[in-house]
Amino acid sequence: MRSLATWLRRWGISIASLVGGLLTIFVFRRGLPHVGWIVGYLLLLWLLVAVLVQVRGTLEASDKRRHRLVLTATEYTIQTLYHGLLLFLLPAYWAATTLTSVNAGFLALLVLLALLATFDPWYRALVRPWPWFGYVFFVVSTFGALNLALPLVGVAPFVALLAAAGLAVVALTPAVRRARGWRWSTALAGTTLTGLTVGAAAGYWCAAIPPAPLFLARAELGWAVATLESLEPVAGAIPAPQLHQRGLVAYTAVYAPAGLRQPVEHLWRREGRVVDVVRLTPVEGGRREGFRTVSRKSAFPADAVGRWSVDVATASGQLIGRLPFRVVP
Numbered sequence: 648m649r650s651l652a653t654w655l656r657r658w659g660i661s662i663a664s665l666v667g668g669l670l671t672i673f674v675f676r677r678g679l680p681h682v683g684w685i686v687g688y689l690l691l692l693w694l695l696v697a698v699l700v701q702v703r704g705t706l707e708a709s710d711k712r713r714h715r716l717v718l719t720a721t722e723y724t725i726q727t728l729y730h731g732l733l734l735f736l737l738p739a740y741w742a743a744t745t746l747t748s749v750n751a752g753f754l755a756l757l758v759l760l761a762l763l764a765t766f767d768p769w770y771r772a773l774v775r776p777w778p779w780f781g782y783v784f785f786v787v788s789t790f791g792a793l794n795l796a797l798p799l800v801g802v803a804p805f806v807a808l809l810a811a812a813g814l815a816v817v818a819l820t821p822a823v824r825r826a827r828g829w830r831w832s833t834a835l836a837g838t839t840l841t842g843l844t845v846g847a848a849a850g851y852w853c854a855a856i857p858p859a860p861l862f863l864a865r866a867e868l869g870w871a872v873a874t875l876e877s878l879e880p881v882a883g884a885i886p887a888p889q890l891h892q893r894g895l896v897a898y899t900a901v902y903a904p905a906g907l908r909q910p911v912e913h914l915w916r917r918e919g920r921v922v923d924v925v926r927l928t929p930v931e932g933g934r935r936e937g938f939r940t941v942s943r944k945s946a947f948p949a950d951a952v953g954r955w956s957v958d959v960a961t962a963s964g965q966l967i968g969r970l971p972f973r974v975v976p
Contacts, residue, residue, distance in 0.1 A: 648940075655853055660722075661824040662886070663911030669930065683714070689732070689789060689793070691728060692732065692788070692789075693730045693789070693818055695721060695724060696725060696781075696822070697821040702938060708796075719972050720907075722758040724776075726764055727764075727766075727827060729760070729784055729788055730764040731763040732788050733757060733764060733788060733791075734791055735792075736757060736791045736827075737757055737758065737761060739753075739756075739794070739859045740753070740754050740857050740859050741754060741858065741966070742859070742862035743826055743857035743858055743859040743861060743862045744969075745966050745969050745972075747969060748854075748969065749948055750854065750856060751956050753791075753856050757787070757791060759788060760784055763784075765964055776847075784820060785815075785818070785819070786815045786818075786819065789811075789815040790811045791811075793810065793811035793814055793815065794807055794859065795860055797810060797811065798860055798861075798904060798907055799904050800857055800906075801907060801911065803907070803908075804907075804909060804961060804963075805850070805853065805961065805962075805963040805965070808850065808853055808856060808965075809846045809849060809850050810846070812842070812846040812848075812849035812850075813839075813843060813845060813846035813847075814842065814846075815842075816838055816841050816842035816845050817839055817842045819838055820834050820835050820838045821834075823837060826921040837959050845848050850963075853963055853964055853965050854964050854965060856965065857965070857966075858966070858967055859967075860903070860904050861901060861902065861930075861961070862901075862902050863900070863901060863907065863967050863968025864902040864936060864957055864966070865898075865900040865937060866897075866899045866900075866959070867880055867899075868881045868895060868896070868970055869881055869895070869956070870895065871893055871896050871897065871944075872970045875969050881895070881972065884973045884974070884975045885974050886975060886976070887950075887952055887974050887975065888952050890947055890951055891951070892944060894945030894947075895914055895941070895945075896941060896945060897937065897941065897942050897943075897944075897957040898939070898941050899939075899940050899957075899968065899970065900936060900937030900938065900939050901937050901938050901940060901968075902932075902934070903930050903933070903968055904931065904932045904940075907930075907931075907932035908930070908932070909930045909961060909962075910926070910927075910961065910962040910974045911929065911930050911940060911959060911961055911967065912924055912925060912926050912960050912961075912962060913922075913925040913940070913957050913958070913959060914957070914960055915944055915956075916955060916956045916957075916958060917948075917951075917953055917954070917955050918953050918954055923946075925946060925961075926940075927940045927942065928940065940959070942957070951974045952974050952975060953973075953974060954971070955971070955972050955973065955974060956969050956970060956971040956972070957970040957972075
């Protein structure tokens with residue numbers, strides 16, 4: 648019994664947080680989180696981090712018990728905010744991630760940070776002793792939240808990506824000012840320049856970030872027919888002679904929030920190499936079932952055997968989803 652009580656004291660709250668987090672994900676998976684919740688979390692998180700940066704040294708040096716309790720309570724509150732914010736983000740990024748692509752790495756990072764924020768012993772051992780790790784938490788959480796929230800109010804996903812990356816760095820101004828002993832104007836100028844650089848880098852490597860809140864609501868491959876309503880789905884591997892004779896249709900439905908208009912493309916790939924790019928009608932947001940996009944392909948190489956895919960991507964190169972298929976002799 649004593650060992651069980653010790654285990655519960657150490658891990659009980661963390662297990663309860665994990666269960667509560669899973670329930671939160673279940674509820675919010677039915678729809679995107681409200682912008683107000685995300686903004687509220689961000690503002691409160693930024694305020695507490697800014698305050699903690701200013702008073703941490705004084706509180707740590709103090710011998711008074713109440714000062715140490717204030718420091719511990721503030722750090723625990725920040726951890727709780729990270730936990731809640733990341734749980735808001737995970738369902739949207741899960742839906743927007745293609746697990747067989749490079750953008751799965753960002754989802755894995757969010758999952759890792761969410762787990763650290765959930766389990767108190769891990770967070771205390773790995774994050775609290777290292778302030779720089781706390782700033783990684785802050786930057787990634789802020790970037791992920793803004794990258795999701797801005798498109799919900801009509802900002803194009805690529806513009807939101809650039810702005811989120813830059814603003815996440817600018818938000819570190821209080822920490823930079825404290826660490827370097829700079830004036831506010833100097834610190835703000837430094838973080839702004841760094842933010843512009845980071846934003847440009849995020850734009851260049853945008854393929855590594857899931858295009859949340861866009862996601863693929865439906866994807867289907869069928870034989871080329873006269874009308875989409877009579878689409879005949881393809882099942883299993885595709886024989887090459889039949890492929891050359893009939894051609895294929897890639898049908899995809901892309902979900903986007905209301906008010907958003909996003910250009911998209913179908914990239915037909917063979918063994919990972921692009922063989923055809925079809926620019927589609929821009930996605931109009933607001934449809935629960937997704938905005939329907941279609942591309943047809945009838946011209947295939949004489950030797951078409953191999954692994955193929957139709958990638959649904961934004962005009963800037965962010966992968967929304969992938970429809971794989973295989974051609975056999």
